[in-house]
Amino acid sequence: FREYHTLLTEDLDMVFVCLTNDIAPEVTIAGLERGLHVFCEKPPGRNVADIVRVKACEALHPSQKLMYGFNHRYHHSVKDALGIVRSRELGEIVNLRGVYGKSKLITFNQPDWRTRRDVAGGGVLLDQGIHMVDLMRLFAGEFSEVKSFVSNGHWGYDVEDNAYAIMRTSNGIVGMLNSSATQWRHRFNLDINLQRG
Numbered sequence: 001f002r003e004y005h006t007l008l009t010e011d012l013d014m015v016f017v018c019l020t021n022d023i024a025p026e027v028t029i030a031g032l033e034r035g036l037h038v039f040c041e042k043p044p045g046r047n048v049a050d051i052v053r054v055k056a057c058e059a060l061h062p063s064q065k066l067m068y069g070f071n072h073r074y075h076h077s078v079k080d081a082l083g084i085v086r087s088r089e090l091g092e093i094v095n096l097r098g099v100y101g102k103s104k105l106i107t108f109n110q111p112d113w114r115t116r117r118d119v120a121g122g123g124v125l126l127d128q129g130i131h132m133v134d135l136m137r138l139f140a141g142e143f144s145e146v147k148s149f150v151s152n153g154h155w156g157y158d159v160e161d162n163a164y165a166i167m168r169t170s171n172g173i174v175g176m177l178n179s180s181a182t183q184w185r186h187r188f189n190l191d192i193n194l195q196r197g
Helices: 023-035 048-060 074-086 124-140
Strands: 014-017 037-038 067-070 093-101 143-151 160-169 173-178 189-196
Touching: 014 160, 023 037, 023 048, 074 124, 074 189, 093 124, 124 143, 124 160, 124 173, 124 189
Parallel strands: 014 037, 037 067, 093 173
Antiparallel strands: 093 189, 143 160, 160 173
16 A cells, blocks of 8 residues: 555554654554554654544544554563552562664665654654663653753764753652664663662
């Protein structure tokens, strides 16, 4: 199929949306309106307005399932860590430190859409760092305070190649995050520090 409208006329139960960030919310909405279950790759949108549109549509279709590709939370190590945290055998979470990085924004000889703000919405934070934000929220809950800065000083695209954030929940758990496209070697590391371990 050369465009999604034709695909959605087929006899389908669900649709997987694996498209660029600029069109993914539109196709997700079309799938829900067609009565389909939808799995969409992350991110849910380029900005809050995209996400608000999808959430409004989802609310109108409660019998459909909508899921996003936050696959890291299903990794056995994350599930094991979540079990330890929820058991409270090592006490409460004090803080989290996460680094998610790669060496550049364009990988695997793909087109450069990830470097274009109008298509991607953002750079390495929206592309990779969003997984770390998802995991930090999974472990710590919602963050009520966020301080951050971003830079595109190395690659020079109109999207960030580094994002730094320090976040705090209402009950005092602090999360520190660096999402980087100047890591030079792929790195995914999440430290969860608890009162006793």
